[in-house]
Amino acid sequence: MSEVSQELGEKWGKVKVPGKVFGKTPIEFDPEAQKKMAIPLGERELFPSVGTRLSEALIEGGVTTAFGCPGGHMWHFLDEMSRAGIKEYVFAFEGQGVYAAEGYTQVMQGRKVAVCFGTVGPGAANAFSAMQQAWLSCSPIIFLAGGHEKVHDDLRNTLQESYAYKFYESITKWAYRLSYPWQVKQCTARMCKLCQSAPKGPCAFEINCDPLMMKDEARKHYWGGFFSEDEAYMEAWRYEDTSKPLTSAADPAEVAKAARALAAAKAPYLVIGEDAAWEDCGAECKEFVEYWKIPHNNRRTGRALVSELHPYYHRGYPPFKSEIDLMIIVGVKVGFFDAYGGGWAPTIQFANAESRVWTYLKSPAVLMGTIKITLRQVLDYAKANNLGPSLEAQEWLKKCQASHVAAIEKRKAHAYMYGPDHPRYRKYNIIHFGYMSQIIREVCHEEWDDKPRVCIDGYTLSDFVMPYLQFSRPASCVSANDQAGVGHGVGQAIGMAIAQQELGEENIPVLPLMGDSGMMNGGWDCEVAVRFKLPIVYLVTNNGGWMPGMKYPWYGPNWDILGDQDRLGETFRGVRQQGPERPLIDFSKFADSIGARGMHVNREDKLKDSLKDAMAYAQNNGPVIMDCIMDQHQTNRAVTGPVYTLFYAHIPWDELPPRGKASRAAYFPHWFAGLKDEVGWKVSDPWEPLSEDEFGYAPRDDYFKA
Structure with missing residues (x-):
């Protein structure tokens, strides 16, 4: 038994943790107890097994928690994980187990890898959508999938034939199918490292029946016994730091350029994003904005990495965004939701990997490396060279602070306009x-x-x-x-x-x-x-x-532009229809x-x-x-925005309700020649309940009438 296992056995013997069996350390993780057995461990049960090896490697990688749905192809290793002390939370649907792991890792801020599991076939397939989300959010998750026996590959004549490693390869950093039990530790260690490497992300590990049912002695007959057990695995390869992410620093020349650009800026603005959150660098971000006296905003998972009660925080961009002369992004994925940085001022980029550097931003400096370290590098350089914020930047900060306070009050007043005293919400049992x-x-x-x-x-x-x-x-x-x-x-x-x-x-x-x-x-x-x-x-x-409010600008209150068989109020095969509602x-x-x-x-x-x-x-x-x-009249602002207006460009103009016509005429008069004379249209306010003349069609239900 390995030294790591022996150390774990000693720890488990002293501390009360999950994983005790009948009050004692599980025998497979207790090498001293194994020596005292009259009949050696492995002569009446499968040992060593994939499960024992996997559990040891996961624990060495810092894993404490797993989420998912069990199945017969997985009991070998799920039971061992539990016996080893890894807490397992069992769900009804595999996808929700992955979502739980995603939420877990985000609160952990990347300190730990989380494990999910789903059996061969339906289990692994059910988790696909959630794993795609974990891929997009860069969540460090290892998904353990069951697998069928290889002897029946591609024949479609066995139980639950599927290839999780194939269909996960497009949405993971690495997807692998285990062939032999003596590979488990090397693969698990590699996945733990990859999940934590920048940018973080999930891996998928398909463990099929063949290695589960294979005795260790098979290794002696493989390639003449040439390969040792886990020949590509080293216990505690980074000593006490084995479970920690690898780090790197930025080019000193880029550090100097960034510090000098910051010192010269008159109206800088900083945005903190998801990669900064994954690296748990709140303290460094806070020191950075305070040293440079920069108004800042937090995006997505990066929200409150520096508290949103901080006096330099500004919700969103100020209304005078055009005055910004230097943008600083700290671990921000600048994509669709940021309009790809269109119209931004020159931008200093703090990025933790080459793939997180955005070539569509004009950038006086790019600091590529572990964000905690690169922020510290710029601070240290600035202090050593007596660089700090300009007087203009300090006045700019005051202007942004006043803007933030005014915006809070404005939003509150706007919300209360639609509160209990509004005639609609006094009359109807609905909420704005x-x-x-x-x-x-x-x-x-x-x-x-x-x-x-x-x-x-x-x-x-x-x-x-x-x-x-x-x-x-x-x-x-x-x-x-x-x-x-x-x-x-x-x-x-x-x-x-x-x-x-x-x-x-x-x-x-x-x-x-x-x-x-x-x-x-x-x-x-x-x-x-x-x-x-x-x-x-x-x-x-x-x-x-499903977003029923979109019917008012695009379909009519009865889903009027749909076919007769789908309109609200029509009868189809003896059943009154409701459209998509x-x-x-x-x-x-x-x-x-x-x-x-x-x-x-x-x-x-x-x-x-x-x-x-x-x-x-x-x-x-x-x-x-x-x-x-809720009040069905409200919609997400995007529903009447330019993208959705394109999604509904196929609907005949004469059949559009008034709010839909307003969006098409306002956004795309240059695209449709027939709209050149449609002037004066104004995009509707999604906060405002509809008036009777905005329905476009006579409602057949009065529940949500104005």
């Missing part, structure tokens, strides 16, 4: 998305000091709530990133809550902001949160379907069925107290599912 956004901010600030972590899931709310959210600690805003799916918030919240517990943090509720479609997609695994009594409030913005599901009753607390909220004047109550309850008692009935 914008008003809800302000209430979420107030509750998290007043009751929890802006510490609750939030999952962004519901599509419509995501547009309204983002500028209202305020966070005081890192890893507080987790989303689908570029994948832009729904349903992920169920598992992500579970992983986030588990990570909080593992880190010994306060038991502060996690707040996944779900839509009803996301809950229908992944909601059953809320049961996992109930089983482990996790402090989670699943706030469901229920508007009855669904009835308002009562998620509070679903909560009752799984042992969570269910709440039903449909009045704005009850919303704040209800949310306070839900979060206080969740902290001490476990999950709450808070079903909120």
